[in-house]
Structures are given as C-alpha cells and as structure tokens.
Amino acid sequence: MNYWLLKSEPSEFSIDDLEASPNHQTCWDGVRNYQARNFMRDAMADGDLAFFYHSNCAEPGIAGIARVVSAAYPDHTAFDPTDKHFDAASDPDNPRWYMVDVRYERKLLRPISLKEMKQYKDNALQELALLRRGNRLSVMPVTAEQWNFVVGLEQRKPVA
DNA sequence: GCCAACGTTGGC
C-alpha cells in the first residue's frame, strides 16, 4: 500500500465537502499536471491512503485522511467543453488525463499546519515532497515513515 | 532543441 498527499483549495473542495458527498466519496478530477497524473495513473492503487491538504487558504495544512477507492481511469471532465478543466487536446480514444475515486476516511484530531510541518523540515520531514523547494504538485507521494510521523503529530500538543 | 514569454500555483 502507498501513501499520498492530495491538495485541494477548501474554497473549491474541502474535507467537509468530501465528507458531505454521496457515500462520502467523489472522483478526484481536474488534475492537469503530467507528474501528478503519472503518480495517479501509474502508482496509485485501490486502498491507498492520502492526506487531504488544504492549500491557498488562511491556514494551509493537512485537514484529514482520504482513501483511494479505485484504480485510475480517464478524467471525463477533460472531454466536456463546458467544464472548467476542459482540454481540447485530450482525445477520448487516447485520454490525456486520469482520475481516481477517493472516499472520506476521517479528519485529523487537529489539523497539522504547513507551519508545523516545516518545523521538521531538517529532520523527520526533510524529504517530504510538500516541503521541497517550490513544489506545487497537487498529487505527491508520502513515505510510510513520513505518514506515521505526521499521524503521530496529531496526538501531540501543537508547538507554539 | 533552445529559450523567452506567459500562465498558474500557493505561501505570505
């Protein structure tokens, strides 16, 4: 099983929106970056776990956990001219973009802010893709060690 | 294949 971090702007789609979705799940559409797509298409698997990260908001950080509940399949929103993420270059016979289904798992006991994670950028989270310089990927891998470390932070009192 | 211009992301 693999671990991931999925970014979403809460003003667009938050962890609360995921929880409120039918069956607490949704298709993770709209990924339009090749590296992010490759992670989803080639490495994500049904049953994987993912941090749900809130970006571009007042308190950026990990809000909760979602589970990947499908393999990757073509992102049909790329074929819809009325969709925000329409891509005329994506051919239904040779789809350019993929998505997976994700299901709400739980919120963290407390959100783990980007600020808090940065406190470990020189040790436990040194290799965390999210903290690597200038990483703007919306789908990023997380190692088991990093995953367990962040989940462990949940139990602690936040350090000022 | 190079690279300048442009657009987007996302923290602050």
Added chain:
DNA sequence: GCCAACGTTGGC
C-alpha cells in the same frame, strides 16, 4: 496583492 518557482507554449 505580491512574487518566487515552475510548467507550458511556440517561434526559430
């Protein structure tokens, strides 16, 4: 709103 860091595009 600003701006750094990239990714993409397209002329050559």
